[in-house]
Amino acid sequence: MSESVLNSDKAMGRSPAESHSPKGDGMRGFMSSSRSDYLLVAVFAAAILTMPIWLAPIGAGYPDILQKFAIFGIFALGFNILFGFSGYLSFGHAAFLGTGSYAAVWMFKLLSMNALIAVGFAIIVAGVFALLIGYVSLRRSGIYFSILTLAFAQMSYNLAYSVLTPITNGETGLQISRSDPRIIDNFFGADAHRLRVPDFFGIELQGWPGFYFCAVLLILAFFLTLRIRNSTFGLMLFAIKSNQNRMNYTGFSTRPYLLAAFVISGMYAGLAGGLLAVTDPLAGADRMQWTASGEVVLMTILGGVGTLLGPVIGAAVMKYLEQIFSSFNEGVLHRTFDFLTPELQDIMVTITSPFVGEGWQLTLGLMFMLVVIFLPGGIMEGIRRISRGLRRDRRDDAAPPAHAGH
Amino acid sequence: MDAIILQILNGLDKGGAYALIALGLTLIFGTLGVVNFAHGALFMLGAFCSVTFARLLTISERVRDESVTFFAAYKEVPYLELWYGETGKAIVEWAVPLSILLAVPVMLLIGFAMERGLIRFFYKRSHAEQILVTFGLAIVLQEIVKYFFGANPIPLTAPPALAGSADIGALFGASNISYPMWRIVYFLFSLAVIAAVFAFLQLTTFGMVVRAGMADRETVGLLGINIGRKFTIVFGIAAVVAGLAGVMYTPILAPNYHLGMDFLVLSFVVVVVGGMGSLAGAVVAGFLLGILQSLASMTEVKAIVPGIDQIIIYLVAVVVLLVRPRGLMGRRGVMES
Known part of the structure; x- marks a missing residue:
């Protein structure tokens, strides 16, 4: 895993300092999209599309989990456009994820099982919703902004469970059924009353086709994020993050930029929510709960705030923990430690068992704390430190006297 | 009218819990400048102090049940009851309020450990x-609790003397309103704790330093006061306040491991509505939102505005933040970039 990440990190060709305070040499990169950017996207695309091969050895080579990697990668990428680029910490992004899911399922019910229509509608609805919430929330900054977004998300969640039951189907969740109208499908004479899985112009999006559908959208989303970061708009967001007052004094109105970032980020979340519905046509309110919002914050931090690749990696690591670690039980642990003597094996299993299975969130919490304490830049910073260390070692090997001379 | 009084009463105990958690949050934020998202977990730990204490008291021995004569029946009798008879039995029954004795030192220690071990590295x-x-x-804290106590809620009972309902209608000159006595006890208890915290801050030299620290941390430091040590104690006190709120809440709501998270979000909303850094604001907003929440859950209100009970707290928070960004009683310049 780390090799391809390292490669693409190098291909980024930009140090962390530049991405946080872009000036001087970094400017050139922001204004034009250079060849190295295309190289980065190409490497990223290759890495994502070959995930089934190189993730198989760690037990993640099956479509269900890879889909989750891709979908939550998109969610975290979008969240990072707001939090990573402009510094505004939203604690209510799950609201857009949930809205996207509901919108997509409604498209399945009303128009067609075509995933493209559903996903497109999910993006639009989430975008409009984000526009409304963002317009109000962005009147405040700092923790007040966080609380406002949290309040809106919790209101959406509570309403989805209670009053909005006609739209959301309450606790049962919104599902497709035989009696749905599905106007377009019916018009084209497909036997619409048969329950079908979402498709992409005839290709049923289940199993591997489902993963590749999500993967292609992730690559597109990644490309778009890269373009945003390199644009003047991206530069504005970084400037807002480093010093909003100075921006205001120079005569820029920062609100429109922030609102645009908020809406774009909400649309990414809507896309992710729509894709969740594509892979499993069911939408429930629990996707909107504040813990789901917390989850995307954790993913982004874990991977590396403000970096391009970090959120995707963070999302994958977290979903991996959730899916794989939670399925570990004592039997698996015994097999893992069977190279030890039986006594040592028992001791190791006793020590490790609280951290897997039911307790995987303990591992998550600990890992998260360690990252925030020791590696505030997340996994990306860790990779950077290691690669810098390796480079220094090589240099030291090449010229040992220079080092000894001091 | 009776219904309204009843709903206000209903709001008071929940409001008391909100107020106590928000008070600790504000204390920590005002002095240490730290936004503590683990404060709900402290509330939950307090509740589990109560569970632990109750379990300690009811460590039992199997003895022959003398009341059954047909066959050899056995029953579990707590050692306390075996050793001290009626007194022991009373102690077991009063486990929840008595667990305050355990909760205060334990929460103080947890608070000190958290501040020294983690929080102090995050001041800057x-x-x-x-x-x-x-x-x-x-x-991490809630997962640890889940590991030891399981995922299901653990019900605890109030002492029998306080478990029933009280007829308090006479107090308001209204007809008979009966109301669970423990909820009234909780309300009075929360008032007492709040009063104790305020008295501590207003009447002691230590409290004076803390208040000065809340107003201007740097100047207090420049005057040669070791503010770091004081802050550790403040954190400990805040942990105790949250813990006590949790201990006494157990008969009202059976504690489970994610109790803290449920209360955390609401407490943050309370703090923001009250005004970041304002202790009085936290208390007022806590009770206000508790009462508003229960008033909104009246069927008459729900008939007019459907779903209002689900969103009232957040709606109030949004309106307050937009109209009065500093909250009801917030000071200027707190948490503003």
């Missing part, structure tokens, strides 16, 4: 990072 880091690390800590 951004609020976002403080939120994130304490959020991580909250997850």
Whole structure:
């Protein structure tokens, strides 16, 4: 895993300092999209599309989990456009994820099982919703902004469970059924009353086709994020993050930029929510709960705030923990430690068992704390430190006297 | 009218819990400048102090049940009851309020350990990072509790003398309103704790330093006062306040491991509505939102505005933040970039 990440990190060709305070040499990169950017996207695309091969050895080579990697990668990428680029910490992004899911399922019910229509509608609805919430929330900054977004998300969640039951189907969740109208499908004479899985112009999006559908959208989303970061708009967001007052004094109105970032980020979340519905046509309110919002914050931090690749990696690591670690039980642990003597094996299993299975969130919490304490830049910073260390070692090997001379 | 009084009463005990948690949050934020997302977890730990204490008291021995004569029946009798008879039995029954004795030292220690071990390294880091690390800590704490106590809620009972309902209608000159006595006890208890915290801050030299620290931390430091040590104690006190709120809440709501998270979000909303850094604001907003929430859950109100009970707290928070960004009683310049 780390090799391809390292490669693409190098291909980024930009140090962390530049991405946080872009000036001087970094400017050139922001204004034009250079060849190295295309190289980065190409490497990223290759890495994502070959995930089934190189993730198989760690037990993640099956479509269900890879889909989750891709979908939550998109969610975290979008969240990072707001939090990573402009510094505004939203604690209510799950609201857009949930809205996207509901919108997509409604498209399945009303128009067609075509995933493209559903996903497109999910993006639009989430975008409009984000526009409304963002317009109000962005009147405040700092923790007040966080609380406002949290309040809106919790209101959406509570309403989805209670009053909005006609739209959301309450606790049962919104599902497709035989009696749905599905106007377009019916018009084209497909036997619409048969329950079908979402498709992409005839290709049923289940199993591997489902993963590749999500993967292609992730690559597109990644490309778009890269373009945003390199644009003047991206530069504005970084400037807002480093010093909003100075921006205001120079005569820029920062609100429109922030609102645009908020809406774009909400649309990414809507896309992710729509894709969740594509892979499993069911939408429930629990996707909107504040813990789901917390989850995307954790993913982004874990991977590396403000970096391009970090959120995707963070999302994958977290979903991996959730899916794989939670399925570990004592039997698996015994097999893992069977190279030890039986006594040592028992001791190791006793020590490790609280951290897997039911307790995987303990591992998550600990890992998260360690990252925030020791590696505030997340996994990306860790990779950077290691690669810098390796480079220094090589240099030291090449010229040992220079080092000894001091 | 009776219904309204009843709903206001209903709001008071919940409001008391909100107020106590928000009070600790504000105390920590005002002095240490730290946004503590693990404060809900402290509330939950307090509740589990109560569970632990009740379990300790009811360590039992199997003895022959003399009341059954047909066959050899056995029953579990707590050692306390075997050793001390009626007194022991009373102690077991009063486990919840008595667990305050355990909760105060334990929560104080937990608070000290948290501040010394983790929080003090985050004074100089951004609020976002403080939120994130304490959020991580909250997850760890609740998972530990889940590991030892399981995922199901553990019901505890109030002492029999306080378990029934009280006829308090006479107090208001209204007809008979009966109301669970423990909820009234909880309300009075929360008032007492709040009064104790305020008295401590207003009447002692230590409290004076803390208040001065809340107003201007740097100047107090420049005057040669070791503010770091004081802050550790403040954190401990805040932990105790949250813990006590949790201990006494157990008969009202059976505690489970994610109790803290449920209360955390609402408490943050309470703090923001009250005004970041304002102790009085936290208390007022806590009771206000508790009462508003229960008034909104009246069927008459729900008939006019459907779903209002689900969103009232958040709606109030949004309106307050937009109309009065500093909250009801907030000071200027707190948490503003």
